[in-house]
Amino acid sequence: MAASSRVALPLNRSLLKMGERIAVAVSGGADSTALLLALQEEAAELGIGVSAAHLHHGIRSEEADADLEFLRGLCARLDIPLHVDHIDVPARAAAEGETVEEAARHARLAFFDQLMQQGTVHSVATAHTQDDQAETVMMKLIRGAWTEGLGGISPMMERASGRLIRPLLPASRQDVLAFLKNRDQKWCEDSTNASTVYTRNRVRGVLMPLLREFNPSIGATLSAIAELAREEHARWQPEIARLLQQLAMPGKPVRGGGRAVATLPEEQGVAFELERLRVLDLPTRRRLIRAAVERMGVRLGAAETLRILLLAGLAPPETPPDPTVPTKPNSRLQLAHGLRAERSVRELRLVRVSDGSPKR
Template structure:
């Protein structure tokens, strides 16, 4: 087998990731993967003709550990006489202000940091240390959530953005190979304790699901999943080319005019001819609908696509039938006689969000909902001490109170009898809620983890001391 740096340079050249003369900001968290990426690119910089700098972002989450990570990366950059790009953010503050999960807020801050580096021309591209193991975990999680070929494409070797590129040179390298490389180099790295936290779905996939599949199904499961991503990427490229060609053929300009014909308007939106859409195979219909939404900057989940197709199939019915599918982000799809219209949703006056402390035991009135939510310690519950994570019981962290709040984009929840987390957005869709109901739908959070969602079966909850906890809601 070729030495690791040589394998990486061949991958870089095969995918045209780096070019001579380019400035490359290596994203270094301090963990083994990113430190190995930096050391490998340092070995290759003369051969590739690149100029290397180091980028590190402090998310303001892990306190002293994150401070130590920052100091470690700064020392690493200094030891190799590299320019260091440092920035900090407050992920918790952003999550609260933007009504999103902490994980989503941290990712947005980090991506904004990379974009700033590129926009200010401090580098031509940012290199991140995603590995073959990361690819396998991503593909498996996407498959378990019912993704199509786009989701199964996993992590792309290159992502182009307005100001530059994000490149991933290590997608064919195993995580353990990077650690072996660092040990041979006598290079230290930092360990992130959160990688062992089994409350995160990715950590459970990494430490439980994949080892089980490796031992009992396929010893090369990670490589097999990476092959799935490679196949799906090629197919997705084919479909993108086809849909780019077909979409203009089904879009109709303007809006229907009274008395026949069409009138040109300045209003935002896209109309699709239903008859032309139905002339296409089902797979193409689905992709055309998603492409139309994306043209407006709005995404469509599978359930929303199916709901729109159901509207079309039932369009002969009259009366009280709903003719609208809400897409969120201020957009909706409205069924007309001969067309589907993607348009701006009607603006309705809405209540503000909420976040209320809930003591254990205790209760809190949620005025926005007209209900009371209480946390109650069940009697005669056995007090199983130090119970580890299992599919039927969730151990809460040692905290004095919970938080009752409206759900946020990016929130995830593991319902009862499920072995993996799902997006709350996906769980709410079958309930057919109005936009206002959905926006104010309550969840209960323990720290950064959602432990209860209204109308969704929750797993058994236990406090840090092993007592069984019940969360209940009652109308006023």
Template sequence: MNFDQAMAAFEPALPLAVAYSGGADSTALLVACAARWPGRVEAFHVHHGLQAAADDFERHCAAVCERLGVPLRVQRIDARHMPGESPEDAARRARYASFAALATVGREQGALESIALGQHADDQVETVVLALSRGAGLAGLAAMPPVMERDGLRYHRPLLAVPAAEIRAWLTAREVPWIEDPSNADPRYTRNRIRAELLPALERAFPQFRATFARSARHAAQAQLLLAELAQQDLASVGSPPDIKALQQMSRARQANLLRHWLLEAHGCTPSTVQLDELLDQIAACTTRGHGLHIKLGAGFVERQGPVLGWYNSAPPTKPLR
């Protein structure tokens, strides 16, 4: 799919905000949206404060928005990561929090519900490869959805089928300037190494890899939806919190699917494979009334509470020694 075809198929609720970094992808998206819906589009720019060039990025975005006649809203954040935390994950969470804050300001002046993101086909391939490298399940292999709901907002990715080179060619043909983030060339980031080393090799070996990877991601997303529906049905039958004896009547794979769903939906917890396997082992061992169960999952703990599994955000108070 080329850029113009992707934009023709894009039908968001208006008014619309475009997440605008100043890079090629968000620039092309902003220019196209502003031309198609004049007066109904604004730009959201997040100043991460992570590099000296961030002020230049903001000035560039302001100049482009002025030429386009598009309002620009800027949110300044400190996106530094904590020890042991992924820099990319920390920055991503900070960006979404910023978009939600900027949208709240926008709602005071109109019902802003839609935000467009500039991720493209190469970004989708990188996401699938990262998921494979981490041993992810279907949820990870599904990669980025074209539409998602978060914080009461609907996020759109209309360019997921468009290669990065096609977007840059579109901008070059129209003599539209963009900026290159120097951090995109930093080999310390896994995504950058995938982009610089792996994607060219895939291009040579499998020229259609972007389309085929995207198709696999869609298949994974469909399968994940089915697993979520099954988990909802199973949770309704065993109760929430889950009854241990009812869980034990299910296959181990079905228990795992239900527990992942319950932990995420009810407690915002995504256990690692090792943690979930340990929880399943402890559930299988609960064959007597007095058998305890206790395991740390994410930021909390799962414990046996009589016949059911209980959740604590922190460790329950210990009994004093006598």
């Protein structure tokens, strides 16, 4: 095929650093197959080393075995090293009290971390596309999300072991299929993608086609919203960090002055003077409370944050009363994950007593 007729795959090449060894997380599906092939074709020009990484999840046993054999053949043909590991995801899910999806995600991250910690690779590239981004934003909207949630899939995630990068985010699924067809490259189909048990599959198969009737470019539109949301969140971060340093106080006041800090290792606490919170605008109050709680290992939803504001007398005036939330001084409100909010005459105190298990 003439070079001029070759279809290019849209990539975020700014994520690909010269001299890096990059493992492409491959499942055998269309997206990861296309990303692996595209990076292999451009490796010399970009100055990167390319390998592939596949985790056999212990699900869909025969189909998964066939996926692995497909990948072995593909990597051999492309002369690309293939890193493989096996894990029984259903057994992990049962042992850890996770859903199968959560267990699979945590297992993949552990596999990627291991490759980077060992120095086998510097970064791992996952094959998330523009369609994945749009579906993620819609799922966040359905569930209710803050600005950072609407940011969806970040192009790059720094981990202690190395970087997770998503260079395929600019590409739509149509781009991927056109690229593979142009290369006459086959891929594997995951039978679970057709299952309506999974929310993402219902969003992909039912909701997104409906939205395309209103806006044929809905994928690009939602991806642009995600980028704006990430930029907004990044803009807020330094300001909230500064306010936390200025306004957050440890422990609680004691007679004669000073503050008593919790002595139990499993207890964390922080307090704010109500008057200093009151002078802040509502978006800043929300973000400050959420940031303080997040440092304790808990992520607050919109409803929980509003309940804390109601307890503190800092909610918007038009907020309907909530009979489950006390609004007088010297009251407390018990929330999920061991989190408790306490209101005194002068302060709002947030306390978490942990049972030792991390908040997921």
